[in-house]
Amino acid sequence: MPVSSATNWADEVDGEEMPQTFTDANGITTTIEYKTNEDGKKVKITRRTQKKLIHDVVNKAVATRKKWPKFGKEKGNRPGPDPATTNVGDNIKLKLSSTGQIVQDVDEKHEAMKQQLQNKKILCRICKGDHFTTKCPYKDSLGMEDTAAVSTPPPAEEPAPEEQQTGGKYIAPHMRAGASGSKDRETIREKRDEQPTLRVTNLSEDATEADVSELFKRFGHISRVFLARDRETNVCKGFAFVSFTMREDAQRALEAIDGRGYDNLILRVEWAKSSA
Amino acid sequence: MRPILLQGHERSLTQIKYNREGDLLFSVSKDHVVNAWFSHNGERLGTYEGHIGAVWTVDVNSSTTLLVSGSADNTAKLWDVSNGKCLKSWEFNTAVRRVQFSEDDRKILLVTEPRMGFPATLQIFNVENGVTENVSSEPLAVFHPEGPKITVAAWGYLDKYIVVGRDNGSVALMDPHTGKYIADNKVHEATLTDLQMSTDRTYFITASKDKSAKILETKTLQVLKTYTTDTPLNSAAIMPKVQEFVIVGGGQEAMDVTRTSSRQGKFECRFWHKILEEEVGRVRGHFGPINTIAIHPDGRSFASGGEDGYVRVHHFDEDFFTFKFQI
Numbered sequence: 334m335p336v337s338s339a340t341n342w343a344d345e346v347d348g349e350e351m352p353q354t355f356t357d358a359n360g361i362t363t364t365i366e367y368k369t370n371e372d373g374k375k376v377k378i379t380r381r382t383q384k385k386l387i388h389d390v391v392n393k394a395v396a397t398r399k400k401w402p403k404f405g406k407e408k409g410n411r412p413g414p415d416p417a418t419t420n421v422g423d424n425i426k427l428k429l430s431s432t433g434q435i436v437q438d439v440d441e442k443h444e445a446m447k448q449q450l451q452n453k454k455i456l457c458r459i460c461k462g463d464h465f466t467t468k469c470p471y472k473d474s475l476g477m478e479d480t481a482a483v484s485t486p487p488p489a490e491e492p493a494p495e496e497q498q499t500g501g502k503y504i505a506p507h508m509r510a511g512a513s514g515s516k517d518r519e520t521i522r523e524k525r526d527e528q529p530t531l532r533v534t535n536l537s538e539d540a541t542e543a544d545v546s547e548l549f550k551r552f553g554h555i556s557r558v559f560l561a562r563d564r565e566t567n568v569c570k571g572f573a574f575v576s577f578t579m580r581e582d583a584q585r586a587l588e589a590i591d592g593r594g595y596d597n598l599i600l601r602v603e604w605a606k607s608s609a
Numbered sequence: 610m611r612p613i614l615l616q617g618h619e620r621s622l623t624q625i626k627y628n629r630e631g632d633l634l635f636s637v638s639k640d641h642v643v644n645a646w647f648s649h650n651g652e653r654l655g656t657y658e659g660h661i662g663a664v665w666t667v668d669v670n671s672s673t674t675l676l677v678s679g680s681a682d683n684t685a686k687l688w689d690v691s692n693g694k695c696l697k698s699w700e701f702n703t704a705v706r707r708v709q710f711s712e713d714d715r716k717i718l719l720v721t722e723p724r725m726g727f728p729a730t731l732q733i734f735n736v737e738n739g740v741t742e743n744v745s746s747e748p749l750a751v752f753h754p755e756g757p758k759i760t761v762a763a764w765g766y767l768d769k770y771i772v773v774g775r776d777n778g779s780v781a782l783m784d785p786h787t788g789k790y791i792a793d794n795k796v797h798e799a800t801l802t803d804l805q806m807s808t809d810r811t812y813f814i815t816a817s818k819d820k821s822a823k824i825l826e827t828k829t830l831q832v833l834k835t836y837t838t839d840t841p842l843n844s845a846a847i848m849p850k851v852q853e854f855v856i857v858g859g860g861q862e863a864m865d866v867t868r869t870s871s872r873q874g875k876f877e878c879r880f881w882h883k884i885l886e887e888e889v890g891r892v893r894g895h896f897g898p899i900n901t902i903a904i905h906p907d908g909r910s911f912a913s914g915g916e917d918g919y920v921r922v923h924h925f926d927e928d929f930f931t932f933k934f935q936i
C-alpha cells in the first residue's frame with residue numbers, strides 16, 4: 334500500500350505547524366513542537382515552563398527612579414542596558430580565606446626571587462667589573478682577545494664530561510653540559526672563515542696532507558690543511574684548502590705556487606671563497 | 610561572580626559614588642563627563658554634560674535629587690539628578706578637588722587646589738534642600754587652611770567636624786564654623802588618596818600612597834586599625850553590612866607601570882577583615898591601578914573604577930554571604 338507508507342504532505346505540514354500545549358495541575362505548561370533539523374530529520378522539542386509570580390518590595394524612590402527617562406548622551410534610548418556602554422565581564426572567583434595564605438603565596442614567591450636577584454652580583458665577563466658584559470667600556474679592546482683565548486683550545490681535546498643527568502631525564506648529547514654547543518662550533522667556523530685560506534686545485538690522486546703542508550709551510554705558518562678525499566676509496570679528490578695565519582704569507586704562497594708543476598700536474602692556487 | 614563592565618568613560622576614573630539606596634551609581638573621570646548608572650544591571654541612566662575639564666569629584670545628596678561635581682576647569686556644578694540639567698555653576702580660581710554634601714544635605718563643602726599663586730581654600734556653600742535654581746552664588750564661608758595641602762575632605766558626624774586628609778600623610782579635624790583646626794594626627798608616611806566615612810560617620814578609613822589604609826575614630830583621630838599592603842593605595846571603603854570587611858585598592862603609579870614587570874602591577878581590590886586586620890581575598894580584573902572604590906549601601910555589591918577607564922560592578926556570589934572568618 335503505497336499511500337500508508339509515504340506520509341501525506343498535508344499531515345507533515347500539520348505536524349510541524351501545530352505545537353501542542355497543555356497545562357497540568359501543578360501549573361506546568363508543556364509545549365511539544367516538531368521541527369525538521371539540518372539533516373532533514375524530524376525532531377520533537379518538548380518545553381516545560383512554569384510561571385511564578387514573585388512579589389518584591391522595592392523602595393518607592395527607587396521604583397520611581399527606574400521610570401525616569403534617559404537624558405544626556407542616552408537621551409531617547411530604549412530602556413535596558415546598551416551593549417555599547419555596558420558589558421558583562423569574565424567570571425571572577427572571589428576566594429575568601431581565613432588564613433590569608435592563598436593570596437600571600439604568590440607574593441612570597443615573588444619576594445624570594447627578588448631576594449635572590451638582590452644578592453646576585455652582576456659580573457662582566459670581559460673586565461670583571463660590576464656591569465653587564467654588553468655595557469663593558471673595554472668591549473672593543475679586551476673583548477676580542479678574550480674570545481680568541483676561549484676558542485684556541487681545540488674542542489676535541491676536551492673530554493666531554495659524562496652525563497650530568499638532571500632528574501633522570503634524557504638530554505641530547507649536544508645539549509649536555511660540557512658539550513661544545515652549536516654556538517661554539519659556529520664561532521670556530523667564523524674564525525676559520527676569517528683566516529686567509531687558499532684553495533689548491535689540480536692535485537694528483539696520490540697527494541696527502543703531509544705533501545701539501547710540506548709544499549706550503551716554507552711560506553709561513555700554516556694553521557690548517559684540508560685535503561678533500563673520496564669517502565670510499567680515500568684517495569685525493571684533487572683539491573685542498575690551506576689556511577695561513579698571516580695574510581702576507583698566503584699571498585706569497587699563492588704567487589709562488591700558482592701555475593707550478595707538481596706531480597705531473599700544473600697546480601692552480603686561488604683565494605678560497607667563504608663557505609657562507 | 611560576573612562583573613558588569615561600564616564603558617562610559619574614555620579616560621581614567623577619578624571617583625565613583627552610590628546614592629543612599631544604592632540603585633544609582635555616579636562615576637566621574639578625566640574625560641569631562643559625569644555618568645549615572647543603574648547599579649543592578651549597569652544600564653546608563655544618563656550623562657551630565659557641561660564640564661570642560663577633568664572632573665575630579667562627585668557627590669549626591671541623600672534624597673538623590675541633587676548632584677554636585679568638582680572639576681579641573683575651575684568650576685563646581687550642581688545638577689538635577691533626574692534630568693541632567695545644570696542648576697548652578699560656581700567658579701573658582703583653581704581646580705576643585707573634593708566636594709561633599711553635609712549629613713543634613715543643606716551644605717556642600719568644596720576643596721580647591723593651591724595653584725598659580727592662589728592659596729588652597731575650603732569653602733562651604735549653602736544649597737536649598739530641594740531642586741531649585743535659586744542657589745546662592747556666594748559661599749557661606751571661605752577658609753584658607755594653613756599647613757600642608759588638603760587632598761581629601763569629608764564631613765564628620767552631625768556636621769560637627771570636617772575631616773581633612775593632607776599630602777604629608779596627616780589627618781586633621783576642622784571646625785566648620787571657624788575653619789580652625791581642632792586636632793591633627795600624622796598617621797601616614799605619604800599623601801592621602803582617599804577618605805571614606807562609615808555609615809554613622811563616627812569613624813572613617815583613609816588610604817595612602819604609603820601602601821597602608823587605616824581606620825580612625827572621628828572625634829579623637831585615634832588610629833583604630835591598620836591594613837598594610839604591598840602597593841600604593843588609591844582608595845579604601847568600609848563595607849556597611851553583611852561582612853565586617855574593608856576593601857582597598859590601588860596599584861603601581863600609572864607612570865611606573867611600564868618600568869616594573871611581573872604580576873601585572875597588583876591591580877586588585879583587596880578584601881581585609883575590618884576587625885582582625887587580615888587579608889581575606891582579592892578581586893582582579895583591572896588593567897591599570899584602581900583609582901576609586903565604592904560599596905553598595907546594602908553590602909551586596911561593590912564597584913571599582915580604574916586608571917584603565919572602566920568601572921566594574923561586582924555583585925557578590927552566595928558564598929560571600931555565608932563566609933565565616935575562622936580564627
